[in-house]
Amino acid sequence: MKTVQSKSVCPVESAGGLDMPIRKWLQNPRKILQPYIKNNMSVLDFGCGTGYFTIEIARLLNGTGKVVTADLQQGMLDILKTKIKQNSLKYDIYLHKCEENSIGLNEKFDFILAFYMFHEVPNQEVTIKELKTLLNPNGKILIIEPKIHVSKNDFRGLEKFISNNGFKILGKPDILFSMSLLFSLK
């Protein structure tokens, strides 16, 4: 698996692309997340960007549970903060700024989403190990990567690393333009 490389992150200036209306047709956040999110869950949206998925996570939790959303870039979190106000969500969403090689949270989650962000993480091995410490015993992680940025080979390497480091692969949900891994602790 490729680990330490110099990687560029999706710039805040391109954030508009994450919220293009057509994305709702191609990657409907409710359809994608509904199978995994149940009332009272604690959910982490890791690499949340502008919160395309965060808002839907909050809606699916319907005032129960907890949503934590984490990103490396303060600019993304600021956009999300405005969006939360505009959507007048009545639920608390906790915004957290990560460091490049450390998520820096010390609580446990029932579901962790990492959508189109893992290829931007500089050291994936370190991050997978940290994610393990953040997962409740019955929790699940869903990593989705874009085919356009990640080769099949690199994704297979990631799957192998995950399988060899105390996780079991539960499935590979079908998501347009993407490769995915759903996994839990062994």
Ligand SMILES: C[S@@+](CC[C@H](N)C(=O)[O-])C[C@H]1O[C@@H](n2cnc3c(N)ncnc32)[C@H](O)[C@@H]1O
């Ligand atoms: C392509 S965007 C995807 C955003 C969102 N998940 C979505 O699907 O709309 C990738 C996001 O991951 C964030 N990111 C990249 N590396 C990160 C890291 N090491 N820790 C936390 N966030 C990171 C970037 O700042 C960016 O907001």
